[in-house]
Amino acid sequence: MGTQKLPVYAGENWNRRLQQIIDVLNTKPSPKFVQPRTNLLQLIDEWQKSGDLNRMKFPQDCPSLWQMQAEIRVFLSPTSSRRAYVTWAYGPRKRAWTAWDHAASWFIQLITNPECERLGGPCPRCGKYFVRAGAKEKTYCSRECASVSSALESTKLRRAKEHADRLLRAENAIKRYRNNTGRWESWKDCVTASEPDISKKFLTRAVNSGELSAPQQRR
Ligand SMILES: [Zn+2]
DSSP: OOOOOOOGGGOOOHHHHHHHHHHHHHSOOOGGGHHHHHHHHHHHHHHHHHSOGGGOOOOTTSOOHHHHHHTEEEEEEEOSSSOEEEEEEEOOSSSOOOHHHHHHHHHHHHHTSTTGGGEEOOOTTTOOOEEOSSSSOOOSSSHHHHHHHHHHHHHHHHHHHHHHHHHHHHHHHHHHHHHOOOOOSSHHHHHHHHOTTSOHHHHHHHHHTTSSOOOOOOO
16 A cells, blocks of 8 residues: 555644644734734643643633533544544634634644643743753753843853953052042042043942942041
């Protein structure tokens, strides 16, 4: 027998199905789907936090798993070989779809996917969801986002070090101001004369934030 063309809805390509959910999460929705997507994000957030479906907290107004189950229909799909597929679809029959129904239908697609543990995100830098290689935690969506973030981190660290260094040098200059007899208009003039990279504005701010204590003005 040659290769069988499987019915589309019977697809068992779990990676592709996972990617479909990720596309919903990452793509700006049309106006009609803004609320459903917001609801889905909320559901997924609770799902990621819980780690256990039985204990998952469902958002207010969202149908519970059992209410979702009540709206699922099952289909039997024969193929031209000996196999048949059991497929299903979520959808309320006796009422109009709500935003939560759309969210629920995506959510069920996700949680019934054997690869669902590989959903990663949102990335702290770009906000995107992504597929992880395994269930192992991965914070950033890509090497690029991770390296930009670590560059930002080291910039923050460098700035903090520079700030601490300026404070220390300012304190030392203030000590000299207290002890020597040089004639200065103000203690700030004394500090900025010996530490040219320290501005008076920096000193004012440091005093206001309590990081530096201003000496008494000398006559
Ligand atoms: Zn990212």
